[in-house]
Amino acid sequence: MGSSRNDETGKKLGMWLFLYTEIILFGGLFVLYAVYLTLHPQAFIDGGKQLSRTFGLINTIILLISSFAVAASITAVQKKQKKRALGALAATLGCGLIFLVNKYFEWGHKIHAGIYPNSERLLDGPPGENLFFGLYYVITGLHGLHIIIGMTVLAVAMGAVAQDRIRPNRLALLENAGLYWHLVDLIWIFIFPLFYLII
Amino acid sequence: MTSHIQSYKTLALVLGCLLVLTAVTVGASYVDLGRLNVWVALAIASVKGSLVLLFFMHMRFEGPLLKVSFLSTIGFLAIMIGFTFWDIAFR
Amino acid sequence: MDAATSFYETPASTRFKGIWAWLLTTDHKRIGLMYLFGILFWFLVAVCLGGLIRLELMSPGADILSPELYNSAFTLHGVIMIFLFIIPGLPAAFGNFILPMQLGTDDVFFPKLNLLSWYLYMAGGLIAITALFSDGFADTGWTFYVPFSVSTQTNVSTSVFAAFILGFSSMLTGLNFITTIHRMRSPKMGWMQIPLFSWSLYATSWVQVLATPVVSITLVLVIVERFLNIGLFDPAKGGDPILYQHLFWMYSHPAVYIMILPGMGVISEIIPVFSRKSIFGYKAIVVSSMAIAVAGSLVWAHHMYTSGMSDTAVFVFSLLTFVVAIPSAIKVFSWVSTLYKGAIQMTPPLFLSLCFVYLFSVGGLTGLVLGAAGPDIHLHDTHFVVAHFHFTMFGGTAFAFFAALHYWWPKMFGRMYGFKKAYAASFLITGGFIFHYVPMFILGIQGMPRRYYDYLPQYAQGNFLAGFGALFMIAGILLMVYNLAITFRWERNAPANPWGGVTLEWQTPSPPPLHNFEADPDVPDYPYDFTGVTDPPG
Numbered sequence: 001m002g003s004s005r006n007d008e009t010g011k012k013l014g015m016w017l018f019l020y021t022e023i024i025l026f027g028g029l030f031v032l033y034a035v036y037l038t039l040h041p042q043a044f045i046d047g048g049k050q051l052s053r054t055f056g057l058i059n060t061i062i063l064l065i066s067s068f069a070v071a072a073s074i075t076a077v078q079k080k081q082k083k084r085a086l087g088a089l090a091a092t093l094g095c096g097l098i099f100l101v102n103k104y105f106e107w108g109h110k111i112h113a114g115i116y117p118n119s120e121r122l123l124d125g126p127p128g129e130n131l132f133f134g135l136y137y138v139i140t141g142l143h144g145l146h147i148i149i150g151m152t153v154l155a156v157a158m159g160a161v162a163q164d165r166i167r168p169n170r171l172a173l174l175e176n177a178g179l180y181w182h183l184v185d186l187i188w189i190f191i192f193p194l195f196y197l198i199i
Numbered sequence: 200m201t202s203h204i205q206s207y208k209t210l211a212l213v214l215g216c217l218l219v220l221t222a223v224t225v226g227a228s229y230v231d232l233g234r235l236n237v238w239v240a241l242a243i244a245s246v247k248g249s250l251v252l253l254f255f256m257h258m259r260f261e262g263p264l265l266k267v268s269f270l271s272t273i274g275f276l277a278i279m280i281g282f283t284f285w286d287i288a289f290r
Numbered sequence: 291m292d293a294a295t296s297f298y299e300t301p302a303s304t305r306f307k308g309i310w311a312w313l314l315t316t317d318h319k320r321i322g323l324m325y326l327f328g329i330l331f332w333f334l335v336a337v338c339l340g341g342l343i344r345l346e347l348m349s350p351g352a353d354i355l356s357p358e359l360y361n362s363a364f365t366l367h368g369v370i371m372i373f374l375f376i377i378p379g380l381p382a383a384f385g386n387f388i389l390p391m392q393l394g395t396d397d398v399f400f401p402k403l404n405l406l407s408w409y410l411y412m413a414g415g416l417i418a419i420t421a422l423f424s425d426g427f428a429d430t431g432w433t434f435y436v437p438f439s440v441s442t443q444t445n446v447s448t449s450v451f452a453a454f455i456l457g458f459s460s461m462l463t464g465l466n467f468i469t470t471i472h473r474m475r476s477p478k479m480g481w482m483q484i485p486l487f488s489w490s491l492y493a494t495s496w497v498q499v500l501a502t503p504v505v506s507i508t509l510v511l512v513i514v515e516r517f518l519n520i521g522l523f524d525p526a527k528g529g530d531p532i533l534y535q536h537l538f539w540m541y542s543h544p545a546v547y548i549m550i551l552p553g554m555g556v557i558s559e560i561i562p563v564f565s566r567k568s569i570f571g572y573k574a575i576v577v578s579s580m581a582i583a584v585a586g587s588l589v590w591a592h593h594m595y596t597s598g599m600s601d602t603a604v605f606v607f608s609l610l611t612f613v614v615a616i617p618s619a620i621k622v623f624s625w626v627s628t629l630y631k632g633a634i635q636m637t638p639p640l641f642l643s644l645c646f647v648y649l650f651s652v653g654g655l656t657g658l659v660l661g662a663a664g665p666d667i668h669l670h671d672t673h674f675v676v677a678h679f680h681f682t683m684f685g686g687t688a689f690a691f692f693a694a695l696h697y698w699w700p701k702m703f704g705r706m707y708g709f710k711k712a713y714a715a716s717f718l719i720t721g722g723f724i725f726h727y728v729p730m731f732i733l734g735i736q737g738m739p740r741r742y743y744d745y746l747p748q749y750a751q752g753n754f755l756a757g758f759g760a761l762f763m764i765a766g767i768l769l770m771v772y773n774l775a776i777t778f779r780w781e782r783n784a785p786a787n788p789w790g791g792v793t794l795e796w797q798t799p800s801p802p803p804l805h806n807f808e809a810d811p812d813v814p815d816y817p818y819d820f821t822g823v824t825d826p827p828g
Contacts, residue, residue, distance in 0.1 A: 028507035127528025
């Protein structure tokens with residue numbers, strides 16, 4: 001009774017349940033994507049061509065590396081390699097930062113070109129393209145928000161590692177922060193081909 | 200549980216596979232398969248996602264509760280999208 | 291019992307004094323009571339709104355509400371009842387208080403998260419209040435359908451944001467309960483020994499976790515559309531307004547199972563105790579609860595037969611709707627079979643449970659009428675629907691809420707209420723309920739639309755009768771609340787087990803001590819075995 005303080009499995013279960021809510025949250029947007037892709041296939045293709053594959057690919061690679069980094073940080077803690085753990089977490093945060101900077105340039109570029117919610121160019125163009133970019137902004141915007149949340153959570157975990165509050169038998173905070181980050185990566189793994197690679 | 204230590208080598212190997220698959224999906228997007236392209240892209244993304252899930256997120260070491268509940272969540276997502284198409288596909 | 295050692299005297303942390311020992315508590319029992327306070331408050335507010343609406347409708351023409359105010363009134367009534375009373379009601383108030391005790395443990399798994407959930411609940415309510423001012427509360431109906439929800443000038447964004455916050459509270463509660471049930475049960479309690487109220491909370495929690503995020507994103511999209519006008523649901527910009535309805539009902543249909551499953555759990559607790567007989571078909575009830583949770587996620591578009599969606603969708607969703615009625619029917623059979631040849635002891639909880647069985651069955655059967663696409667063409671958006679969902683949500687969930695109040699009152703507050711007034715109140719509410727809602731079935735069949743502030747003269751008689759019934763109903767509710775409230779003037783001397791119940795919450799003093807159990811509770815082999823229990827006092 002009352003052993004919740006040390007029940008790492010329970011804490012992990014709680015985190016996974018929270019991840020399920022995030023999956024379904026984004027899922028609602030993918031419902032819209034699936035329908036509108038079906039109804040406006042050519043417009044989605046044309047829209048996708050206007051997105052920068054380079055930016056998309058770089059961001060994909062960066063997030064994959066960041067997932068590797070945070071997983072490695074857990075291994076480092078388990079092997080009592082504190083410096084390496086902190087380095088790996090710093091790398092993760094760095095990747096997140098680069099991702100956000102890239103996003104900033106990407107969005108800036110599009111807004112400059114007159115492609116933003118309710119812009120004249122989108123309203124005058126084919127409706128399918130309006131939907132494509134509408135979904136692009138909403139989904140990548142929500143995703144970007146989750147990157148920021150993930151970075152915050154990871155920073156807290158990093159602080160805990162630095163203060164030796166994360167130990168091989170007390171990994172829950174770091175593991176759960178990692179899980180959240182991996183989910184953010186997972187969602188991007190689907191966003192990338194669906195927006196940047198449609199033909 | 201947390202007693203499983205995944206070696207740096209394993210993690211790096213997984214990252215390697217993920218990067219290769221990323222190259223594959225980019226490559227696939229230069230091959231016109233018509234309506235099949237989306238499904239190919241989703242399939243590759245699912246494999247990548249499974250690698251992240253099983254290795255980085257530790258799922259391969261987890262018990263039936265997490266495995267079943269995760270699949271149920273994906274199942275519900277599939278229903279959300281799929282059942283909407285009872286409407287969309289038959290209008 | 292020993293007044294000095296209950297959780298009222300012993301806060302979870304000695305750091306806080308006075309009101310802070312409540313506002314910063316992590317004790318699930320205190321949190322449950324704080325929820326109960328909020329929930330009862332919002333219920334009474336929404337009852338008043340409902341009374342206002344029915345008063346307006348008692349005679350044709352505008353009487354006390356302008357058309358605009360009327361629209362906001364029924365929207366507010368719906369939003370409060372659904373998001374602030376029915377969905378949180380049983381899980382947050384009684385689930386929080388009773389679940390850990392039924393499992394033989396001392397709290398939920400994430401006590402601080404539990405407190406956060408309560409703050410989110412209160413915040414949602416406060417945000418809803420702020421939406422009342424300047425441009426007025428949303429006038430869209432609680433369903434916030436586009437395009438009106440995107441174009442109307444009322445405070446839709448604030449109203450919708452309140453619902454979003456409340457959804458968060460609901461998700462976190464579900465997350466907490468699932469983890470608690472998996473990780474904190476008494477080691478002697480296997481899955482097939484978990485009491486049915488706890489099982490119902492388990493099934494409910496999964497729906498809360500998986501379905502609520504859909505409405506979260508849907509509500510976010512309403513706000514996004516209002517501010518950015520992307521056009522995701524606007525045909526002029528390529529969007530499809532029916533997609534909004536799909537997304538909305540993808541949550542809101544499973545939500546009705548969030549509402550009813552805990553209610554069914556309460557009834558499954560009460561009926562065996564007052565039949566002195568173990569529940570008939572424990573396993574069937576467990577399986578049907580989980581089946582309802584799963585099947586309930588497959589039928590959402592039965593709210594959309596007339597929306598313009600494809601005929602195929604109409605057919606598929608109608609077929610599946612008939613399937614989901616089966617597990618609910620199984621429960622009704624189990625309850626009735628439990629009563630059969632039992633040694634019935636009439637008490638207010640049992641009386642309210644019997645009313646539940648009748649009223650919910652009527653609600654469920656009329657749901658089948660609506661689930662059939664043919665009749666629904668005529669009945670959609672008429673008062674028939676209004677009557678149907680009040681029979682299930684009010685006659686069902688709210689009556690189960692009343693039953694839970696009367697069943698667990700002595701445990702929570704250490705006092706027993708007077709039975710006579712409790713029966714009188716229950717009788718008034720049930721009688722008033724029938725006179726209030728049955729006319730609406732008829733009005734609906736005769737073609738009276740819902741959400742209209744005025745109507746054709748031929749509907750006047752039915753509306754007058756309905757308003758009359760409402761008076762008795764509201765009188766009954768006030769009497770019920772009064773009867774329970776006056777117990778606070780009395781001594782706290784209720785016994786640990788006034789009803790002769792066999793689930794674990796009755797093995798502890800009334801009210802319980804801080805950590806629930808003084809000694810490790812005795813977990814019976816099967817949760818509803820009455821052979822070892824002698825007749826209850828009084």
